[in-house]
Amino acid sequence: MNNNILSAIFSAEFAYSVIRVTTPLLFCALAALVCNRGGVLNIAFEGCMLTAAFCGVVGSAYSQNLFVGLLAGLAGGIGIMMLMGYFNLILNANVVLTGIALNTFASGGTVFALYILCNDKGLSTSLQSLAFPNVNIPLIQDVPVLGKILSGHNVLTYVSVLCVFLVYLLIFKTPLGLRIRAVGENPSAASSVGINVTRTKFTTLFIGGLIASLGGVYMSMGYLTWFGRDMVAGRGFIGIAAQNLGNAAPMATFIAALFFGFANALSNVLQTQNIPSEAVQAIPYVATLIGLVAYSSSTRKKKTGIKQLKRRVPDGL
Amino acid sequence: MDTVVLSMENITKVYSNGFVANKNVNFSVNEGEIHALVGENGAGKSTLMKVLFGVEKPDEGHILLHGKEIHIDNPIVAIKSGIGMVHQHFMLVPSLTVAENMVLGMEPKKKGLFSMEQAVKITEEAATKFHFQVDATARIEDLSVGKKQKIEILKALVRGARILILDEPTAVLTPQETKELFVELKNLRDEGLTVIFISHKLNEVTELCDRITVMRAGRTIGVQEVRNVSESDISRKMIGRDVQLNIQKSRAKPGDIVLNVKNVTKYSRTSAKKALDGISLRVRRGEILGIAGVEGNGQTELSESITGMDKEFEGSIQIGGMDVKNHSIRQAREHGLAHISEDRITYGIVGDGSIEENIISDRYYKPDFQKGPLLDLRKIDKLADELIGRFDIKCDGRDQPIKMLSGGNMQKVVVAREFTSGSSLIVANQPTRGIDVGASEFIRNKLVELRDQGAGVLLISADLNEVMELSDSLIVMSDGKIAAYFEDAAAVSTDELGEYMLGIRTMTPDKIRRVADND
Ligand SMILES: Nc1ncnc2c1ncn2[C@@H]1O[C@H](COP(=O)(O)OP(=O)(O)OP(=O)(O)O)[C@@H](O)[C@H]1O
Ligand SMILES: [Mg+2]
Numbered sequence: 001m002n003n004n005i006l007s008a009i010f011s012a013e014f015a016y017s018v019i020r021v022t023t024p025l026l027f028c029a030l031a032a033l034v035c036n037r038g039g040v041l042n043i044a045f046e047g048c049m050l051t052a053a054f055c056g057v058v059g060s061a062y063s064q065n066l067f068v069g070l071l072a073g074l075a076g077g078i079g080i081m082m083l084m085g086y087f088n089l090i091l092n093a094n095v096v097l098t099g100i101a102l103n104t105f106a107s108g109g110t111v112f113a114l115y116i117l118c119n120d121k122g123l124s125t126s127l128q129s130l131a132f133p134n135v136n137i138p139l140i141q142d143v144p145v146l147g148k149i150l151s152g153h154n155v156l157t158y159v160s161v162l163c164v165f166l167v168y169l170l171i172f173k174t175p176l177g178l179r180i181r182a183v184g185e186n187p188s189a190a191s192s193v194g195i196n197v198t199r200t201k202f203t204t205l206f207i208g209g210l211i212a213s214l215g216g217v218y219m220s221m222g223y224l225t226w227f228g229r230d231m232v233a234g235r236g237f238i239g240i241a242a243q244n245l246g247n248a249a250p251m252a253t254f255i256a257a258l259f260f261g262f263a264n265a266l267s268n269v270l271q272t273q274n275i276p277s278e279a280v281q282a283i284p285y286v287a288t289l290i291g292l293v294a295y296s297s298s299t300r301k302k303k304t305g306i307k308q309l310k311r312r313v314p315d316g317l
Numbered sequence: 318m319d320t321v322v323l324s325m326e327n328i329t330k331v332y333s334n335g336f337v338a339n340k341n342v343n344f345s346v347n348e349g350e351i352h353a354l355v356g357e358n359g360a361g362k363s364t365l366m367k368v369l370f371g372v373e374k375p376d377e378g379h380i381l382l383h384g385k386e387i388h389i390d391n392p393i394v395a396i397k398s399g400i401g402m403v404h405q406h407f408m409l410v411p412s413l414t415v416a417e418n419m420v421l422g423m424e425p426k427k428k429g430l431f432s433m434e435q436a437v438k439i440t441e442e443a444a445t446k447f448h449f450q451v452d453a454t455a456r457i458e459d460l461s462v463g464k465k466q467k468i469e470i471l472k473a474l475v476r477g478a479r480i481l482i483l484d485e486p487t488a489v490l491t492p493q494e495t496k497e498l499f500v501e502l503k504n505l506r507d508e509g510l511t512v513i514f515i516s517h518k519l520n521e522v523t524e525l526c527d528r529i530t531v532m533r534a535g536r537t538i539g540v541q542e543v544r545n546v547s548e549s550d551i552s553r554k555m556i557g558r559d560v561q562l563n564i565q566k567s568r569a570k571p572g573d574i575v576l577n578v579k580n581v582t583k584y585s586r587t588s589a590k591k592a593l594d595g596i597s598l599r600v601r602r603g604e605i606l607g608i609a610g611v612e613g614n615g616q617t618e619l620s621e622s623i624t625g626m627d628k629e630f631e632g633s634i635q636i637g638g639m640d641v642k643n644h645s646i647r648q649a650r651e652h653g654l655a656h657i658s659e660d661r662i663t664y665g666i667v668g669d670g671s672i673e674e675n676i677i678s679d680r681y682y683k684p685d686f687q688k689g690p691l692l693d694l695r696k697i698d699k700l701a702d703e704l705i706g707r708f709d710i711k712c713d714g715r716d717q718p719i720k721m722l723s724g725g726n727m728q729k730v731v732v733a734r735e736f737t738s739g740s741s742l743i744v745a746n747q748p749t750r751g752i753d754v755g756a757s758e759f760i761r762n763k764l765v766e767l768r769d770q771g772a773g774v775l776l777i778s779a780d781l782n783e784v785m786e787l788s789d790s791l792i793v794m795s796d797g798k799i800a801a802y803f804e805d806a807a808a809v810s811t812d813e814l815g816e817y818m819l820g821i822r823t824m825t826p827d828k829i830r831r832v833a834d835n836d
Contacts, residue, residue: 169430173430173431174429174430174431175424175426175431177431178413178417178421178424178431179421179422179424181410181412181413182410182413182421185410185411185412185413186408186409186410186411188406188408189407189408189409189410189418189421190410190421190422191392192392192402192404192408193392193396193408193421193422193423193472193476194391194392194393194396194422195421195422
């Protein structure tokens with residue numbers, strides 16, 4: 001049995017699947033990165049992705065147009081983030097509570113709508129929804145081993161990798177990115193030079209919502225080809241953890257997302273062996289915990305004094 | 318030369334809680350002058366300037382710029398009208414570079430992307446034009462307070478400010494930095510800019526400014542040429558009575574040792590340097606030991622180590638014979654420690670708490686204030702009212718949130734708590750920073766009073782006059798070490814202190830060793 005597992009892990013298929021399952025995590029991690037930089041980090045990515053996944057399926061099923069499906073998915077996910085902004089930035093509601101409320105709302109709301117549309121509380125398989133195609137990359141697909149790993153992925157997987165670069169460009173090389181960082185770090189400094197802080201925060205949430213929604217759409221129109229109840233399954237939180245582990249730097253976040261993707265893929269492989277599946281399914285989450293603990297203890301240089309405590313107090317949204 | 322550039326007429330500002338911070342205020346400044354705005358804590362200076370900069374809306378009155386009325390609804394309008402403000406707290410983004418901070422909000426672009434090159438160029442051109450020395454590519458977080466201040470001023474100038482508001486710019490500067498700043502401000506004045514200068518340090522006002530407006534309790538009470546008035550005239554106007562600018566005190570009668578610091582060394586968090594390097598000193602009952610020195614030479618680390626807020630140091634510190642390292646802050650406090658932190662907003666008070674809650678925050682758990690399992694509120698109310706009266710805290714009542722008080726009154730609450738805990742050792746770190754002359758006088762006299770009642774005081778202050786006047790004996794810190802020890806603080810001259818502060822001179826180890834407990 002051990003041999004089976006090892007040969008399953010040291011194979012091109014396994015590496016391919018790591019990339020496949022990393023995609024939604026990477027999207028979410030990049031979204032969380034942008035939001036963190038802009039001082040609007042929140043926990044509603046789970047709900048944002050779930051809503052996007054649902055709206056994408058429904059939009060594509062009714063229009064029979066992939067692009068319309070994509071737009072519907074994005075609109076749904078961004079909508080959740082805008083609600084987050086409205087509650088938190090305009091009504092000054094607590095960011096954690098709002099996040100929990102929106103996640104619960106998305107979870108229940110999608111099932112409710114699913115039941116109305118498909119008369120099914122679990123799956124959308126009765127809808128004729130579309131999916132994004134897989135693409136082969138010329139040249140690379142012919143390279144032995146590497147071709148099998150890197151080529152033939154879903155379009156959105158390549159988009160997610162491109163997003164690493166785009167997010168880097170946005171945050172560090174554009175005027176908007178400079179403003180996002182300034183607002184995130186010292187809002188009063190930003191407003192003292194005439195930057196509209198609330199508007200910038202909404203823009204940040206919009207961009208975060210957009211990126212996270214791509215991850216949601218991928219879940220139901222790429223990774224799988226249907227919507228299932230609570231199908232995001234904690235990826236919205238693992239993404240935040242990846243961003244944290246990556247210290248809000250695009251490249252490091254990418255690597256952290258790959259690490260969690262690896263854990264996820266590992267659990268997928270082990271599920272086919274006869275190991276208790278509950279234990280196996282816990283692997284990605286345990287990996288997340290271990291990753292965060294390892295990260296925190298490496299950055300916590302010395303014993304905690306009052307000084308350090310002060311710095312760790314979160315500023316809220 | 319005496320052309321009025323800006324005048325504020327009949328300004329009244331009522332805060333949403335009904336507090337009248339400005340009442341029919343008239344204020345005008347001329348082109349090419351440095352105009353001082355002084356007044357007690359809470360007199361309404363910052364409020365008036367916030368109105369001018371569009372941060373707060375006045376309820377009445379109007380503002381004339383070059384004789385024409387303008388409506389300053391937000392800071393953008395103010396900036397466009399050539400008004401720049403350097404706030405009491407820095408408005409900089411620490412992780413960004415100087416150049417990025419400089420152009421924030423008006424970023425230069427190249428092909429849609431942010432152009433760092435041009436940002437650096439803008440910064441350097443402005444620096445040359447106004448004779449400032451800055452490194453455009455340095456990160457703000459790596460700069461000293463004095464440098465940050467310059468960046469703030471330059472930031473306003475880059476945006477085309479012709480009228481520059483400086484709200485207590487020298488509160489955190491060293492004497493050297495202050496001197497440099499004054500040279501630069503005078504340069505700006507000579508180029509025709511107008512500077513509005515808010516400060517509690519009256520000697521600075523008389524040194525730098527051309528005219529002065531005094532505010533008291535939300536009103537302006539007169540404008541004068543600075544050369545026609547003395548410091549005591551100004552303080553009399555501000556407070557309405559004579560202020561004793563000099564402290565009266567008798568000779569110290571030192572008793573037992575209450576604080577014993579032995580060979581304390583501490584590594585800096587940010588660099589490989591030693592923040593404290595073999596510090597030994599002792600404070601006895603009935604004496605005030607002052608620590609002078611340019612800020613950032615270990616004073617903060619020393620006071621944090623003594624007060625138990627940071628226990629990562631080598632060597633030993635004992636308060637009344639108790640080792641602080643293995644004891645909690647509460648135990649240290651019960652052993653006689655009182656602490657006025659230099660950062661009162663973070664460590665001195667709980668902003669959302671009421672005055673009363675802040676006063677009892679160090680003693681609420683004691684049996685004295687308990688009735689069964691509950692707090693004895695009647696007793697607590699009584700104590701709060703008594704201390705508010707005794708320490709002359711200006712407020713609406715004991716239930717007012719402390720963050721609504723002016724800086725001086727906040728500090729009085731801290732002092733009311735720390736000075737009544739029956740302590741035998743008081744660590745007072747910058748106790749009068751940003752505090753008006755009246756309240757400063759009050760706090761200084763209290764320190765002397767507590768000394769006379771037998772408490773030991775360790776006074777850390779960047780204000781040279783303050784340490785020299787209050788202290789019985791004096792040490793100078795430089796580069797994490799004790800550079801000099803004067804047994805009799807009265808026998809030292811400012812120049813001499815300055816030389817030790819800057820590290821030009823150091824005393825021999827034998828002389829320094831006299832401040833330590835040598836058994
Ligand atoms: N946002 C606010 N709401 C209610 N009251 C306020 C507010 N801001 C300031 N105040 C009150 O208005 C009064 C004037 O405050 P202001 O900050 O203008 O004083 P100041 O002259 O600048 O004092 P300091 O020298 O301590 O800086 C104070 O009593 C303060 O408590
Ligand atoms: Mg003020």
